[in-house]
Amino acid sequence: AQAHYLSTLHGLSVEPLREPPLVTVPKKITQFIDEASRVCTPSNIHICDGSETEYNNLINLMVQQNMAAPLPKYQNCYLTRTDPRDVARVESRTIISTSNKHDVVPNGFNPHKGALPNWMSPEELEKQLGDRFPRCMEGRTMYVIPFSMGPVGSPLSKIGIQCTDSPYVAVSMRIMTRMGLDVLKILNEDTPFVKCLHSVGAPITPGSTRPVWPCNPENTLISHRPESNEILSYGSGYGGNSLLGKKCLALRLGSYMAHKEDWLAEHMLILGITNPQGVKKYVAAAFPSACGKTNLAMMTPNLPGWKIECVGDDIAWMRFNPNTGMLHAINPENGFFGVAPGTSKKTNPNAMASIFQDTIFTNVASTNDGGVYWEGMGEKPEGVVDWHGNDWDGKSNAAHPNSRFCTPARNCPIMDASWEDPEGVPISAILFGGRRPEGVPLVYEAYDWDHGVYIGASMRSEATAAAEHQGKVIMHDPFAMRPFVGYNMGQYFDHWLSFGRKKHVQLPKIFHVNWFRKDSNGSFLWPGFGDNIRVLEWIMKRMEESSPESEIAKKSPIGVIPTESGFNLDNVSVDWNELFRLDKSFWAKESSDIQKYFNDNLGHDLPPQIRNQLNLIQERIQKL
Ligand code: GTP
Numbered sequence: 001a002q003a004h005y006l007s008t009l010h011g012l013s014v015e016p017l018r019e020p021p022l023v024t025v026p027k028k029i030t031q032f033i034d035e036a037s038r039v040c041t042p043s044n045i046h047i048c049d050g051s052e053t054e055y056n057n058l059i060n061l062m063v064q065q066n067m068a069a070p071l072p073k074y075q076n077c078y079l080t081r082t083d084p085r086d087v088a089r090v091e092s093r094t095i096i097s098t099s100n101k102h103d104v105v106p107n108g109f110n111p112h113k114g115a116l117p118n119w120m121s122p123e124e125l126e127k128q129l130g131d132r133f134p135r136c137m138e139g140r141t142m143y144v145i146p147f148s149m150g151p152v153g154s155p156l157s158k159i160g161i162q163c164t165d166s167p168y169v170a171v172s173m174r175i176m177t178r179m180g181l182d183v184l185k186i187l188n189e190d191t192p193f194v195k196c197l198h199s200v201g202a203p204i205t206p207g208s209t210r211p212v213w214p215c216n217p218e219n220t221l222i223s224h225r226p227e228s229n230e231i232l233s234y235g236s237g238y239g240g241n242s243l244l245g246k247k248c249l250a251l252r253l254g255s256y257m258a259h260k261e262d263w264l265a266e267h268m269l270i271l272g273i274t275n276p277q278g279v280k281k282y283v284a285a286a287f288p289s290a291c292g293k294t295n296l297a298m299m300t301p302n303l304p305g306w307k308i309e310c311v312g313d314d315i316a317w318m319r320f321n322p323n324t325g326m327l328h329a330i331n332p333e334n335g336f337f338g339v340a341p342g343t344s345k346k347t348n349p350n351a352m353a354s355i356f357q358d359t360i361f362t363n364v365a366s367t368n369d370g371g372v373y374w375e376g377m378g379e380k381p382e383g384v385v386d387w388h389g390n391d392w393d394g395k396s397n398a399a400h401p402n403s404r405f406c407t408p409a410r411n412c413p414i415m416d417a418s419w420e421d422p423e424g425v426p427i428s429a430i431l432f433g434g435r436r437p438e439g440v441p442l443v444y445e446a447y448d449w450d451h452g453v454y455i456g457a458s459m460r461s462e463a464t465a466a467a468e469h470q471g472k473v474i475m476h477d478p479f480a481m482r483p484f485v486g487y488n489m490g491q492y493f494d495h496w497l498s499f500g501r502k503k504h505v506q507l508p509k510i511f512h513v514n515w516f517r518k519d520s521n522g523s524f525l526w527p528g529f530g531d532n533i534r535v536l537e538w539i540m541k542r543m544e545e546s547s548p549e550s551e552i553a554k555k556s557p558i559g560v561i562p563t564e565s566g567f568n569l570d571n572v573s574v575d576w577n578e579l580f581r582l583d584k585s586f587w588a589k590e591s592s593d594i595q596k597y598f599n600d601n602l603g604h605d606l607p608p609q610i611r612n613q614l615n616l617i618q619e620r621i622q623k624l
């Protein structure tokens with residue numbers, strides 16, 4: 001234990017913690033910082049204490065360097081514009097490295113690149129890292145960020161130490177995680193932690209130019225070593241590539257740990273729903289990136305007497321609680337990194353109430369009165385400067401489609417009273433869903449757990465701007481985890497199936513939803529947003545029913561669907577028949593596409609129960 005806390009590291013000056021100077025930092029952690037600085041050779045090291053003063057200093061530094069601009073229309077809000085080549089997660093350059101390839105890649109018969117996580121051998125990764133990290137922080141400050149995913153000190157939480165040369169990452173991590181001194185204080189020599197090393201890959205050498213948003217797109221590599229609890233990310237400063245607590249730790253390493261430790265780390269929102277009679281339940285929902293999690297998690301219901309409260313909008317860590325027998329979920333995050341376009345007073349008033357204080361906006365447009373603008377925000381103001389920093393021509397995107405707000409959870413007016421409960425909240429239903437313009441009805445319910453796992457495994461969704469995929473192709477995205485699962489997808493399916501075999505547990509019901517079905521003119525058939533409460537109302541009623549047939553429910557080949565009279569359509573006009581139409585040729589093609597995806601990519605690693613479910617569905621579809 002060191003009495004005066006890292007005052008020097010091999011001759012470099014280390015910005016000391018302001019208060020109290022006597023924090024004991026475990027040796028393993030000082031060794032990691034030492035190692036990172038020896039390899040990356042930053043000119044300075046700054047240990048983040050997580051204080052407001054520090055946050056303000058870092059923001060001011062970014063403003064001085066033109067990396068951030070104040071937004072005087074709001075309170076304590078800033079705008080960042082990235083390099084246009086660094087605007088989203090880079091899935092093609094995101095890899096998991098394990099000693100055994102099969103631990104990550106299933107034995108598919110004809111595997112497709114990008115259909116599942118990428119694997120790299122330890123030797124190859126060592127070489128790739130060696131080509132990138134040495135001296136990569138030259139001329140820059142290395143920020144050391146101690147953070148906790150989950151409430152500080154909760155037995156369910158995980159600790160990470162991120163070394164990064166990006167002040168943008170340091171300030172964003174203070175919003176998105178519990179970060180700083182509070183975390184350092186609870187650590188001892190035995191506390192496991194994830195070593196997170198991040199560099200934008202743009203050293204400042206004599207004569208080199210200093211880009212406003214440093215990055216290195218040609219050499220970007222987001223790598224994970226789950227066997228040694230390490231994340232090494234290079235070349236991108238953006239979101240899921242750089243805020244390593246989020247997708248890298250909480251999902252990729254998280255799912256790897258969850259598999260070993262018998263829990264689940266999922267790309268899911270968590271919400272509380274209270275009906276007009278005062279009955280409250282919790283629901284978790286997995287939709288792929290940019291498919292509606294934040295909006296559902298913060299929804300303002302369009303039905304009187306209903307209440308939604310938010311626990312989390314992107315990630316859920318879940319395990320069966322031995323006392324209640326229920327699946328309990330925590331949100332490991334501390335803020336929202338939400339899609340800006342489409343966010344308005346009409347669609348998401350709770351987000352609008354959250355994001356005009358203490359928020360960092362990335363790649364949105366700005367207005368001449370010191371505000372922000374994006375597509376779908378409301379009426380177009382005059383004098384808009386687009387996300388590139390140019391006067392907006394009114395035709396191209398004002399905001400980048402993947403532009404984001406980064407805002408503390410405490411700003412959201414409907415945070416659930418239990419959102420930081422270390423025990424988590426008990427989940428009564430799990431929803432899977434995606435962007436399906438064709439063929440897939442508004443909602444259907446699984447017949448049982450295995451069928452529900454099949455529904456998660458067979459998820460597909462239209463590509464979005466959250467990653468680098470071009471066009472609106474329908475992609476397979478099992479459990480909305482294709483870019484985020486940290487181990488073999490076949491084993492992941494099996495892990496989900498294993499919960500169905502547990503004794504003395506209350507399994508949540510499983511549903512599939514689709515807000516995005518379109519009519520022949522290309523318009524959405526369903527109003528979505530606040531009207532999604534109608535779907536949640538039906539789901540909540542179904543929690544009380546066990547038979548697939550009732551006044552409000554009937555069987556269909558793909559699952560249990562609502563009866564028209566059993567679904568609340570008060571004050572909304574929709575084409576019910578079209579919303580729920582099941583087309584035989586569509587579903588025959590859908591199931592054969594899924595079969596091909598499974599054969600090509602999972603092969604013998606596809607659990608027999610999933611193949612069995614596929615067979616049952618194909619038989620039922622034949623009878624349509
Ligand atoms: P990530 O943060 O990338 O994981 O995305 P997310 O799943 O949280 O998606 P989000 O709620 O931010 O929504 C993404 C886009 O879908 C936004 O532009 C929303 O306006 C839009 N959207 C969300 N819910 C609905 C809905 O019910 N109907 C329609 N038509 N659009 C929706």
Ligand code: SPV
Binds near residue numbers: 088246289
């Ligand atoms: C997603 O892409 O699912 C996000 C944004 O939530 S990012 O943090 O970039 O992963």
Ligand code: MN
Binds near residue numbers: 290
């Ligand atoms: Mn997400």
